[in-house]
Amino acid sequence: MRVVRPEFRPAPGLDTDAMASRQRDIAAVADFADDHGLTPERIGLDEPPGEQAALGGATTSGEAAPVVVGVDQAFRDDEVSVSAAVAIRDGAVIERAAGNAPLDVPYVPGLLAFREGSAVIDALSSLSVEPDLLVVDGSGRIHYRQAGLATHVGVLFDVPAVGVAKSLLCGTPAAALADPLPAGTRVAIEADDSMDAPDGAVVGYALQSRQYPTPETRHINPLYVSPGHRVSAGTAADLVEATCTQYKLPAPTRLADQYAADLT
DNA sequence: GCGACAG
């Protein structure tokens, strides 16, 4: 796939203010409403990935199943950012792509895309299939300037994207998350005064994709799902939930995780 | 000033 907004490429030379400014520009053109043809049913990940699947990628309804691409990051020698992208259709891996970039920007919460974005772009640029959805590790709209890594990448390629984070960057849960949530539960994450989004706006969801039978003794933490681009908050939660077939994390994310580890 | 803080 190809970058369609090259002006938003993460440039290493920028100072903190310039990076933040670029993020506001990205948020201004980002689309946090549904603009895609996806449904949880069409994702077609009922079977664990890696199994047999129809060669043409046909669903039970006869239409071509959407291509979902998981993206994950790793480091090599503390100086190279490695990105792994794994494309899945109908529960089967159809393509993998790797990307690299020098690791010259330090990690700063809120500026992750400027540290690891270039490697992600490198990986996605070499994908020959056209993704219908990107599942990016990290935040999307749950971000100080509504432009987390998932939003940044989604806008760069103008492709539907969602962000899946394992911890909350910012925002306030609409209900307390202190007690373990039952599987399938979702709690809205609302914008607070640390964010550009209007106060109280639902910028994502805490999604309890898995839970132990007896959460009192031992419990699993929720995922934090947010719109990247062209997907609404509610639909993002629906789609991500459909990809969590067997474990807490989405299958595309797990596969990308694995591939990234192999590349390191 | 102190704490919080995606990967």
Add this chain to the structure above:
DNA sequence: ATCTTGTCGC
């Protein structure tokens, strides 16, 4: 993200 085995409890 990464350094890292066993161990506790579903």
